[in-house]
Amino acid sequence: MTPEEIQLVAEVIDRLDGRPEFADRFYERLFVAAPQTQAMFPDVAAQRLKLTAELASMVSMLGNLDTLEARARDLGARHRGYGVRASHYRLAREVMAAALADVLGDEFGPDEAAAWNRATSLITELMMSA
């Protein structure tokens, strides 16, 4: 990722502050696109609360690969335990971008979307390497 992209992604995260509907939209869309994933998240309410915070935390580490990698591996190992597979990661990335567009509208433009895709690609690749 370029430093500019990392900056754009950080701004996206800032804009999510105080917008819990992002997590709602994400899970709604995810469960429509892949109903079988519902079983992987028995406690969706708790998951909703954690999603944005977890994202913000990872995004803040984008400039420091070692820290990010350790965190992503830990998270990836847990996801593997839930039965999350590579195809789910792909789906989650798509759904997340759509949820961001839902919630942020014009504030999530083409540059933000491109930067966001780079970030989620890196994070999910690290998670899948766990």
Added chain:
Amino acid sequence: MLTRPWPLTGRHELLEDIVAAIGEGCPAFFIVGEAGAGKTRLAREVLRALEADGRPVAGATATDTARVTPLGALAHLVPGGAVDSPPTRFAATRDAIAERAGGQPLVLHVDDAHHLDPSSATLLVSLAEAGTVRLVVTMRTGLRVPEAITALRASDGARSVTLGALDPDAIDSLLHRVLGAPLDGVAEAELVATSGGNPLFLRELVLAAVAEGSLRNVSGVWRLTGSLPASHALGEQVLGRMSSLTDVAREALELVAVAEPIGLDLLEALVGGEVLEHLEERSLIRVDQEQRRTNVRLAHPVYGEILRSSIGRVRLRRLSRLLAETVTARGARRADDALRVVRWQIDAGIPPDADVVMASARVAAHNLDWTTVAAMSRAAWEGGVADAAALLAEAHFELGEFDEVDAITDRALAEPATLSDQARSQLHRSRALSLTWGHDDSAAGVAEVASAQGTVTDPLARDLLVFSQAGLLAWAGRVREARELVEPLLESDDPRVVVQAATIVELVAATCGPTSQAIELADAWFPVHLGLTDRTGTNNPGNHLITKTVALSHAGRLAEALELAEFGYGTSVAGRNLIGQMWFALELGRIAMLRGDAAQSQRWYREHIALCRGTGHRRPITLGLSGLAVAEAHLGDVDAARRVVEELDGHPSAVIEIFAVERARGTAWAAAAAGDASGARRILLEAAAEAEALGVTMLAALARLDALRLGDTGQARPLAAAAAVVESAIIDLAARWAAAPGDGAELGAVGEAFAELGCLMFAAEAFAAAALAWRRSGEPRRATADERRADELLRQCRGANVAALTTVESVVPLTAREREIVLLVADGMSTKEVAERLFLSARTVSNHLQNAYTKLGISKRSELAAALSRLGGDGAAA
């Protein structure tokens, strides 16, 4: 991170798909892609994941330079394989792989399948088809692979994926991970665009740019300070990285490129150990311990291609000379070293001793490595040995490259004065074979060898042309002409002629009758053929044994036929004679079917078919497919039988007319299995009449026996006529059966006699007919006794229930769907499983099943097996 292996990126989804497919029983998964797309890497990750699941795994790498060695790609799997002599290697390799597999299928990664030698390909495909191994095959887009591999890829259950470019997000993630820090926008865009999404190219670009200092980490961000190398070609990129090597290191790398895999000791002797350490550190070579040898290869196959294409002719000659001389001076350690030395001599332009090249070509021909034969005999030909054209043409014929055969024979025969009579005779024979099998014109093939007979004076050369003509006539079904032409040769003074002529008469006698003639000739001439010190121009002595096996089984001497076929098969395997193995597998399939063992028969036919695909000898495949259709039909696999017949229909038949009736038997049984017994009978009777018109009486009679088994009542007279000619206990009994409708005592006696011959299914069917006759004539106790005997015999036939059900189709009018469902249920499947298998609802399956029960006169599942078995014993049960 940069010089360590880069993390797998952008391929995890595919990785999981392949792991799941192999885990679920996929026999072969093909990963296809451009050079550097990451095929091998992906395959290795697949194996790692499967190994973590507790599956046995192994790898095999084919290389361009090792291709010259038969089974070279698999040598490392055999304990002591490196020192084995070629004749025992095929069997040893197969056994070693089976042993490694233990009880479970071995997951084998075959890397760079486009470089596989034909023997390895054949072995791997037959192991995959037998379920002993599951293959993960990586191969380059658009390159030719051995035909066995192509066929495997197209077969049921095999899967393929094409590995495309990595998407820009994945490339960005990969760069971020290996560089460990963000990258500036210019560098990122340049690397994404220039690499074209090819991971290997990306790696080469990054390594070169970092080494040159144009890509630098400036305060935590990677920046491109210069520009990336101008060339966008991977080749130049790789060569650019190598341009900084010392001359010695460069030469060491080139030696590996020319000779990989090359023994570490040899390479050390040539360039010294220090330079090799340097190359290994720079990830340009890798060193593998394989059994007793330590081999050196280039770190990526692409390096070899690039290096080899960059080495000029003069330099290649020098390197090849160096290799040839060093190996010769050190003494060839392996049987295959001699072959490699000659190959290097050819590349070195050292005029190889013509005799030595021809001797090597013959060694290669013995190994059935026709690619090497072609290379060597071409070298000898171009080196001025005119007669080498004969072996060259033969090699291309064996490779199925008929255009080459035509070109070589045309060119060589344009100057007949330069050729010996032997070579001319051989060239005409090759041209005739090409016309026949390559251009489906058997008449032109016959004419070619007929007209050539006037152009040679050497008696052996001429007689072999006559022999060839007779052979082509026989295969084309013109058996009377063939016999007339070839029988005088049996009187020749030259044993080389007699043994050849005998093989043709044996073939005709075994398929037409009398069987005793084939057996007697084979007994007389096989030892002579084997004992010939000069076998110039003669075919394999094993041909006598193959035809004798056919004759014995047709005569009804099944135990002897089985013993001989097993001996021939074992000897062929041990001697790495794939052609012999192929024919004996076919005969073992035929014998198993005559004995009533459809499951065993199916297995042998499948092996035969795999071997046909692997050896380039595709022509007998129609025989294997015909037999397989019969076996599948008896096993009740209607779809499989239909698919086999569809494949059969795609093959030309004009040049193999002598066995046309066998083809019809396959088609007929597939029809019978699908519920069309009357259509099946019609096909059989038409084909039998045609075969009889040609004189192929024995095979025709077997088709008539099939028609009889399928309920035809008009076979008494033709079977009696055949029995008088063919000398077959089977046909004698068939004639008695056909002549005794309604005669319970006679039918029972026929059944007992069939049982004594070992023809268990025929025996069971005859007893069933006897029981029916007894019941109709009002003797229920005798009927019951014969029913019991039929039951007993059927139980000894694997797949017999199914066969019984299909053969009594005309009596119990189950629809094709009902039959299919009943068979699956009888096999132990639940209604739900059947529904899933057939893509039907459970309700539909239940309805079909209920209808079938009604027709079978039973009310529940537990009665099904008994009903099926009873059906086999007494067709009137319903």
